[in-house]
Each structure stands twice: as C-alpha cells, then as structure tokens.
Amino acid sequence: MESYKIFIVEDDPWYGEILEYQLSLNADYVVSRFATGKECLANMHKNPDLITVDFSLPDYTGDVLFKKIRQVNDAVPVIMISGQEDISVAVKILKLGVTDYLVKDENTKEILWNAVIKVRETSKLKNEVVGLREELGQKFSFDKSIKGQSPALNKIFVLMEKASKTNINVSVSGETGTGKEVVAKAIHYSSERKRKPFVGVNMAAIPKELIESELFGHEKGAFTGAVARKTGKFEEANGGTIFLDEIAELDLSLQSKILRVLQEREIIRVGGNEKVKLEVRLIIATHKNLAEEVKKGNFREDLYYRIIGLPIELPPLRERGSDILILARHFADEFVKENKLTAIAIAGDAKEKLMRYNYPGNVRELKAIIDLAVVMCNGQEIVAEDISYGSAGNDENFINEEKTLRQYTCYIIKYFLKKYNDDVVMVAEKLDIGKSTIYKMIQQKEINK
Known part of the structure; x- marks a missing residue:
C-alpha cells in the first residue's frame, strides 16, 4: 500500500507528540508536525493527503489557515481540532x-485515528470514481463512441467539438435510435x-406525478x-452535465419549473425551503420538432429559447451511406468479443442486403440485426440469409401471411411498442390511434407488453 502523508499543525509540543505517535502506529502513514500555520503553508509543495489543524495557533486561527490552505490546494481534506466546545464555532x-x-x-x-481511516477510504473511493470517469472519457471520445465517416456524420463531429469547448446548452434532435444519448455523453x-x-433522465x-421529485428531490415527509x-437529478449533476431526453414529453406545468431552475440556477426540493445552488450544463434531446411543438402550444416558447442553445440534428442511418x-x-466485433466467440466476417451478399434496408429503428435496430446475425450464422461468415429484418420491417412476406385485420393491428402495435420502449402515449401518437385502444388490447392480452 502506498504511503499516506499527514500534516499535523499543533503549537502544543506535548499534545502534538501524542497525535504524531498515535498516527505513526500505522506504518503506511508518513507524519510531519508543524508548530505554526506558516510552517505548514511553506511545506504544501509536498502535497499532503490529509492535514489536521489546531484551531488556536500562534499566527493564524484555524479558519484563516484553512482558507489559506484552500488557496494552495482546494482538495486536500482538513480535520480541525479545537479546545472549544462551543457548537457555534463547530458549525x-x-x-x-x-x-x-x-x-x-x-x-x-x-x-482522530478513526477519522483518518474514514477520510482515507473516502479519498480512495473518490479517486476510483475519477479513474472510472477518465475511462468513460476515453470510451466516449468522438472517434470511439460514434462510428462512421460519412459527410453527414462529419458535420455532426464539427458541432460536437464546438459544443465540448464551451458550456453552451445543447439540443440534440433526430429519429429514435440515432444515438442522441451517445452524442450527449461524448460532448x-x-x-x-x-x-x-x-x-x-428520460x-x-x-x-x-413523480417527475418533480425525480428532478428536484424532496425532503423527508414531503408526501x-x-x-x-x-x-x-439536477442536484446529482451539480458541477457536471444533466441530459434531459425526450424533453418534449414534459408537462407544461413542469416546463415552467424547469425554466425557473435554469434562470435562477438553483433548486428547492419538494416540501422544503432551502435553496440549493446549481452549476450545471444542460443537454436536451427529442425526436420531435420543438419549434413545431411551440406553435402547437405544447411547449413553452420562453423555455424553448432558453434550452435550444447549439442545435445538433442527427441524420437517420439511411442517409449515412457506407456508415452502415x-x-x-x-x-x-463487439458481440463476438463480449460472448468470447471467434472472429466473424460479413459476406458480400450480406453487405448488399444491409445497404438496401432503410432502418426505421436506425443504429439501435442495426445493432439488434447484427447481434442476431452473428448468432444465426454457420461458420465464420455472416451471409444474406442470416440477416432478418422482422415482419414489421421490409419483409415482403408480411402482407402474404393472410392474417385478420385485428391480427395485423396487434402485430403492428407490438412492433411499435418494442421500438419505442413500451411508451404507449408515443405509439398512440405515431399510429394516430387512441391510447385507450392500446391499453384495452394489453388488458385483454391481445398484446403482451
């Protein structure tokens, strides 16, 4: 285990020796003791992992020294030790x-011994989180997270790079399955x-009835x-980025509350009075045309102008040519690696078939098609016969199956429910039917949701 550097700032030699002896019992701790705040500050270049500070020093009070430490190192944990039992001082x-x-x-x-153990464990967890985020950063770099070389995609890369260099709000639009969340994470x-x-947040x-609590939090006993x-979620994202997917589905009453949060840069938890300051970047996404939703009265115009920021419209897969x-x-390759299989090639006839399809489900649908093709192929090559689009896609046999109209209706609704993650409201809108019709068919077990 690596050594853990601790500074003890204590002007009482006897008490300082006690603390130094106690902490030095752990062989991993490298303890340095200083009698004044100035001595501590003069040694900050040694990058201590933890500092204990006596509140009453000959040159600085503990609060003043803490502020000076923060000017040099804004992350090092500091434990204050004081002879004062006044609760107001502690607060x-x-x-x-x-x-x-x-x-x-x-x-x-x-x-103190237990406090140091706790601080060290917390610091270790924070470092692990930072390491994981670094790995995520590499995973979601533009070239690794978004595959393709088409002119349409290169235009998106240019916009994403501009977005990543500033804190401007970003609005990502495009058909379902085009990769809006992947773009948000990459930025x-x-x-x-x-x-x-x-x-x-989807x-x-x-x-x-739960969305206000989900976004802004709540106090104990609020309901x-x-x-x-x-x-x-806003508070969780503080300092980072909050991604609001399918924001066009947000109720008008909640739209006004989000507008207030963005304007005031603070939230108040449901059932509470405390204002929590926010410093957060907003990225939103929708498959709808927000400007049209404003004209229809479904979306607030003032919120629209607040969130639109830098618009990025993702092209559907059918317009990306050889990116397919x-x-x-x-x-x-990804599926083979995850399932510990041997390498799989894609035959010429399979490539031709892939290029002929229009992919209503976009990138998400292509992944499902390829995953299945790898499983179904015989040998080490995917051929045209291994590629299946499903009967609600481009399958010419669909209309020749001679089902009843009711069976066809169930089949189509099931397809769209799968495509839109069981969102009944969205499917009803897409198919221009009443949502009660879908709910009734589910209730009567004509559709297994």
Missing part, C-alpha cells in the same frame, strides 16, 4: 468546508466537466412515502 468551521471537527479531550487521539466526456457527473419514462430526503457497413462491422 462555522464545518460550513467553511472542513472535513471534520474534533474537540480536544482524553479520547481525541482514538477519534460531456470531451469537455472540462468530464470528471464531474453525467446524469441522464422524461417520457417517469410518471407525471406519503417520503421517508427520507431524496437528492434530485462500418457500424455493422463494429457491432459484429
């Missing part, structure tokens, strides 16, 4: 951002916020079932 110090506040008594050395992990959280997937405080084959090759 004042903790509000500054110190990691812990200990009162000097006969048990301090044991309490985040290529920006200065890459070490901060990326929080995605607005269409959250029940209307029946609120047994503890809940942190909302690049993606097919990528998905095949």
